[in-house]
Amino acid sequence: MVRLAMTQPQIEFRREEILDVALELFERGGIEAVSFRRIAFRLDCSYSAPYRYFASKHELLTALRARAFRWIEQRMVNAIAGSSSPIEQLRKLARAYMDAALELPDRYALMFFDIGDDDLDPSPELVEAKRAALGICTRVVAAAEKAGQLSLRVDPLSASHLFWGGAHGLVSLQVGSQFVMGRAYETLAPMMIDTLIAGLKAPP
Amino acid sequence: MVRLAMTQPQIEFRREEILDVALELFERGGIEAVSFRRIAFRLDCSYSAPYRYFASKHELLTALRARAFRWIEQRMVNAIAGSSSPIEQLRKLARAYMDAALELPDRYALMFFDIGDDDLDPSPELVEAKRAALGICTRVVAAAEKAGQLSLRVDPLSASHLFWGGAHGLVSLQVGSQFVMGRAYETLAPMMIDTLIAGLKAPP
DNA sequence: CTATTAACTTAATAGTGTTAATTTTATTCG
DNA sequence: CGAATAAAATTAACACTATTAAGTTAATAG
Incomplete structure (x- = not known):
């Protein structure tokens, strides 16, 4: 017993x-x-x-990383609460994501930047946290398609990978202080969002 | 003496x-x-x-990082060698960047993922290496505008930040094994490039 | 040759993750 | 309640790490 x-x-x-x-x-x-x-x-x-x-420091950091993903997920959920139009939600969501990243850059960096062999023995907790965060994005993209506001050439999951990737790329250039854009960022952030939405829209 | x-x-x-x-x-x-x-x-x-x-391990890693930036710069330079059309060069450049990142993901990760306070005392060598790599992109974007193939709404430097950000974002989702896209990546990579070019093109 | 100094070695400090043996503490059964 | 039992925490140790300081070797300039 x-x-x-x-x-x-x-x-x-x-x-x-x-x-x-x-x-x-x-x-x-x-x-x-x-x-x-x-x-x-x-x-x-x-x-x-x-x-x-x-069991190890890596496991501890993994749990911390999972927390961070849940945190940014919450930020996105909060951001889309007020809007009803899916395409509006998508904009709000992306903006909230980027804002969160720049507000706590270290926490954001933890999510993506400090990974030592995550492939082996992937934590179900972290996998789930990532899936959930991306899920918000995927659901909104799918809703936008259903509402006829987006005509996807790929499945909603792939589309949200593209979307997430674009948002992530821009903020992570700024966050890691790799390329300081300064004030230009204020212009580039909405521009990136518009560009991605336009890209998901385009008919051949 | x-x-x-x-x-x-x-x-x-x-x-x-x-x-x-x-x-x-x-x-x-x-x-x-x-x-x-x-x-x-x-x-x-x-x-x-x-x-x-x-002087320190950080300084050593910084030098290593600078090397990696020069490496990926070279890959881009090689990629655009054959093409004359700037817009074609932009496509080739982006593709070469992404391919390089996925070919040596650890090296790519070093460029962006393992940064411990780079703000203080930034290495001129690294700053220069980054500037040079981004410079390739900026020059091609500027050339494309001059050739009338791109009508930028922002300056070429900002535009290449947007472009680089998009490419970086997509590959880094894959590289850090944060979100495995599997085969979808083959579709998403060109799609991201098309999307970004379209976004830099759009007239109001 | 001698003084200088760059390059290097040895030694030591203070910290790390991690494991094993051991002790403390609490719970459950008779 | 008291004894057995097992969980939780502790101490001690190992094998590393980055970094610094002191002392040594070797080469060069005057």
Whole structure:
């Protein structure tokens, strides 16, 4: 018979507690600042204790990444709440995505930039979080097609990959401070959205 | 008076030698595999010696990143060599960029994904390498406008930011294995290029 | 030859992720 | 309740890491 000293909700609570501290450390000093020693110090436990909840640092960061995807998903959901027209929703959604990325660039970078072999043993939690976030986009694209506002030449999923890709590309050039566009970004962001919508519209 | 035991070219040679090993280590095992100890071991010197040439690991990785930008620049330059039409060149360039990224995804990831505070003390070498790579794109865009094949609503630099962003976004979704598009990518890559060109074309 | 100095080595510091052995703590059964 | 049992946390250790400082070698300029 299996006996648990902690009930499942308690375990989940402790996990979240650890992730809270990890996120705080990350947002202050990046990925390097996240260490089991530091987490343990803030949680007033030994540096080995968090291993009961996360098998490795990679697993911890993966959970953090999943959180970030759920966060940006929420931002998109909130953004489309007021609009009824799917094409309007698509615009709002893209804008919200980009704004979120620029508002917390480090968190956004975590989602995409710090990956060490995610292929092996992909976390179901992360996969689901990504799927859900992309799902918002896919649903809106599909709705726009149904409403006759978009005539897709590919399936809605592929179309939202294209859409997401465009939005992601522009902000990540800015976020990673790879190419600073400065004020030009304010012009380019709506322009990218218009361009992508136009591209999804075009009849041959 | 300043005396140098090594002439400037010799110093540059040693730097390149270190970078060669660092690149090899990186392409095998990612950023974690690059360490001064391992480099030193392969170069048959003490693990402290490379510090004469790179002040920190970050500086070493920055130099490696600059190399990668020059590499992808070369790929673009090679790609446009045969074409005379600017709009054709733009297509070829974008395709070559995306192909390069997918061919050596780890190297591409290094360019964009592993950045720890690049803002402070930006390496002139890296800044120049980025500028040069983007410059290819900007020049072709400008040429296309001059030839009447593109009617830009923004300056060529901003336009190429948009263009680069779109291409980068699509491949980086694939590269980081964030969203696997599988075969759909073959469709989406040309579609993204067409979409971006159409977006840069549109008259109001 | 001697002083200088670049290049390098050795040694040490402070930190990391991770594992194993051990102790503490709490729960469940008799 | 008390003893058995197992979970949770701790301590200690290992094998790394980046980085710095002090000391050494070797070559060159005057």
